[in-house]
Amino acid sequence: MIPRSIAILDGGLTFLGISGLLVGLRAFREARRSRPRRKTPRERILIAGAGDAGDILLRELQWKFSTTHEVVGFVDDAPGKEDARLRGVPVLGRIDQIRDVARQHRIDQVLIAVPSAGGELIRRITASVTEAKLGVKVLPGIGQLIGRAALLPQLRPVSIDDLLRRKAVEQEAEQVSGFLRGKVIIVTGAAGSIGSQLCRQILCHEPARLVVVDWAETPLHDLLLEIRAGTNESVVVSEMGDVTDAVRMGQIFTKHSPDLVFHAAALKHVPMCEAHVREAIRVNVGGTRIVAEAALAAGAQRFVLISTDKAVNPSSVMGATKRVAEVLLQKMENRGGPTRFIAVRFGNVLGSNGSVLHLFRSQIARGGPITVTHPEMRRYFMAIPEAVGLVLHAAHLGNGGDLFELDMGQPVKIVDLAQDMIRLSGLVPGKDIRIEFSGVRPGEKLFEELYFSAEKVHPTSHPRIFCLRSERVPEKDGAVLLCLNHLNVFPRGTDPVLAGLRDDLLQMLDPAKREGSLA
Ligand SMILES: NC(=O)c1ccc[n+]([C@@H]2O[C@H](COP(=O)([O-])OP(=O)(O)OC[C@H]3O[C@@H](n4cnc5c(N)ncnc54)[C@H](O)[C@@H]3O)[C@@H](O)[C@H]2O)c1
Structure with missing residues (x-):
């Protein structure tokens, strides 16, 4: 028979032991959490183009991503910009010096911010940047930039279209609209590459009716699903038919x-x-x-x-x-x-x-x-x-x-x-x-x-x-x-x-x- 005092003492010691263990564990976790973490280095950015788009990108990066990204500088070819600074960030060289500038300043990523640029310039930048194994992103051309929206979300990887892009020319949209x-x-051929793009653009100019003619059922159906969304459905009318069928075309x-x-x-x-x-x-x-x-x-x-x-x-x-x-x-x-x-x-x-x-x-x-x-x-x-x-x-x-x-x-x-x-x-x-x-x-x-x-x-x-x-x-x-x-x-x-x-x-x-x- 174990004396009652020993049983009570044993229970108390066990309780104290377990509680101590739990408190210790918690203290250890807290200490780990509050220990200062090693700082992750910020991504070092070089912006190609110190014009309006470059300036806006810089502002957006400084405003929203200053803890993760650091804009180190710009490159630009425009005369008079050699020693310029935008919001304190310097122009570090010309565009054809991009590789040396990137190496000297340990750049991680290049952002191309010249929406009016032709493909030749984008090709030059991309070639030197990818050779140096750096990341590169580009803003779309002027015609594809979304109005007043922020520029950062519009940055995208360089595509072949960018390399073949041509210098922007103002389109007189008003005349076409009228x-x-x-x-x-x-x-006709509305479901094809050219025809479907004609339909998309025509719909932006408020026609009374757009009649889409093609003989290919599934592509025509896909086109209708796409272009009828977001527009008054009755504006788009589909007429399946073969352009070599004179009776059908007459109808x-x-x-x-x-x-x-x-x-x-x-x-x-x-x-x-x-x-x-x-x-x-x-x-x-x-x-x-x-x-x-x-x-x-x-x-x-x-x-x-x-x-x-x-x-x-x-x-x-x-x-x-x-x-x-x-x-x-x-x-x-x-x-x-x-x-x-x-x-x-x-x-x-x-x-x-x-x-x-x-x-x-x-x-x-x-x-x-x-x-x-x-x-x-x-x-x-x-x-x-x-x-x-x-x-x-x-x-x-x-x-x-x-x-x-x-x-x-x-x-x-x-x-x-x-x-x-x-x-x-x-x-x-x-x-x-x-x-x-x-x-x-x-x-x-x-x-x-x-x-x-x-x-x-x-x-x-x-x-x-x-x-x-x-x-x-x-x-x-x-x-x-x-x-x-x-x-x-x-x-x-x-x-x-x-x-x-x-x-x-x-x-x-x-x-x-x-x-x-x-x-
Ligand atoms: N794609 C180009 O690079 C390019 C460049 C310059 C000019 N074009 C010219 O533009 C025209 C269209 O080319 P695309 O690239 O849009 O071709 P596509 O093949 O993408 O489209 C042609 C459309 O016509 C439809 N079609 C063909 N025969 C038909 C018929 N008998 N009845 C009804 N519909 C019929 C097809 O179903 C298809 O939807 C062609 O004349 C082409 O020479 C094309």
């Missing part, structure tokens, strides 16, 4: 009586058109003829054809069909009537459906190689929103029979584009990802030309839109002959679209001989 506001507008145009028509429906892939010549001629020439006739019959004010630089001295079926479509419109214009026919030519747009950027991106994701057809292959490139903004402007400028050409800047070597894309993915061209040359494909040219030698280039009131005038006679136009030769190979009389076209093309080549067609 032209589109309150109009009934039909866009759509009679029903809506459009003021303006943008014709972007087309087959556009050079190799596909080489392989499917008949379809290319049916859609690109026959479809254009049918939609243009429907616009004229409905009394539309303007018809705008989206053309391409591949229509110039065409070496491919695709280019030839687009050239014939241009000639066809000039013939339609000469017929007189309420509709003014306009064509707008431009080179490749960045990131359109099936473009080289998509291909390169997936080849990089697979670990390479990237395939480029030829080391000297060059193309003009423009961002889709910029091209479409200029198309809307050209549509407003056009007087009928006008052929406009958009200023595409400098052509870019495709192999350089491939290397840029590899670098932007944080990899080294030739080491991490190989580039292979696969040979020029049928119908492909090494360089695209922007206009025929017989075409005279005239300026317009917009610095990036030119008007092409030519005394050229269509019978000398190889494109018409090429399409006609192909048409002659197809069995006669089986297809009303092709049968009508044959007459039109013959008439283009020898207007004297054929009466009653397009003249």
Whole structure:
């Protein structure tokens, strides 16, 4: 039998022991928590561009992120800024000194704050910064900056679009708005890259109605989901249909009586058109003829054809069909009537459906190689929103029979584009990802030309839109002959679209001989 005093003593000692342990543990934790932590070093920032955007970025960083980021300095090329200071932060050098400045001042990250800069400057900065293995972010170009919003959240990784960006030009948005506001507008090929961007931009200018025409069900459905959100639903009307179906186009145009028509429906892939010549001629020439006739019959004010630089001295079926479509419109214009026919030519747009950027991106994701057809292959490139903004402007400028050409800047070597894309993915061209040359494909040219030698280039009131005038006679136009030769190979009389076209093309080549067609 244990004496009761011992049991009480044991219980008391156990209680004291456990309590002491708990108090000790707690004291240890508190002591650890209150011990001063080792300071994490602030990220050292260099801002390229000591203009307004750079100044705002500095202010936002100093205001909100001074504990985590330190703006060490600026680099800028502008004369007079060499020894300048913004809010006490010095300009440390010129942009081409960025690598030395970054090394000397132990920079971690470079922020490019020149929204008006062309791609050349961004390419130079990105190349030296990524070589030095520093982080780099860029502000969008002027056209894409969000009004009065803070700049910091708009910083993003450099993309290929930034490298091909062009110096900003003020767009006279008011004139375009006045032209589109309150109009009934039909866009064909609305679900495609150009067509869908036309729809997005047109909707910003308050049309009375936007009628979207395409034969591709799912892309049209996706487009509707996107553009109807946030707008009055009744403004957007969808009409599924094939532009080579004259009856269907007649129905759509009679029903809506459009003021303006943008014709972007087309087959556009050079190799596909080489392989499917008949379809290319049916859609690109026959479809254009049918939609243009429907616009004229409905009394539309303007018809705008989206053309391409591949229509110039065409070496491919695709280019030839687009050239014939241009000639066809000039013939339609000469017929007189309420509709003014306009064509707008431009080179490749960045990131359109099936473009080289998509291909390169997936080849990089697979670990390479990237395939480029030829080391000297060059193309003009423009961002889709910029091209479409200029198309809307050209549509407003056009007087009928006008052929406009958009200023595409400098052509870019495709192999350089491939290397840029590899670098932007944080990899080294030739080491991490190989580039292979696969040979020029049928119908492909090494360089695209922007206009025929017989075409005279005239300026317009917009610095990036030119008007092409030519005394050229269509019978000398190889494109018409090429399409006609192909048409002659197809069995006669089986297809009303092709049968009508044959007459039109013959008439283009020898207007004297054929009466009653397009003249
Ligand atoms: N993408 C470019 O880089 C670029 C550059 C300059 C000019 N263009 C020209 O712009 C036009 C459109 O090109 P895109 O890049 O938007 O092509 P895309 O293939 O993205 O769009 C074409 C659209 O037309 C539709 N379409 C095709 N045939 C049709 C038919 N018979 N009936 C109804 N709809 C039909 C397709 O479904 C598609 O939605 C082409 O004529 C092209 O030559 C394109």
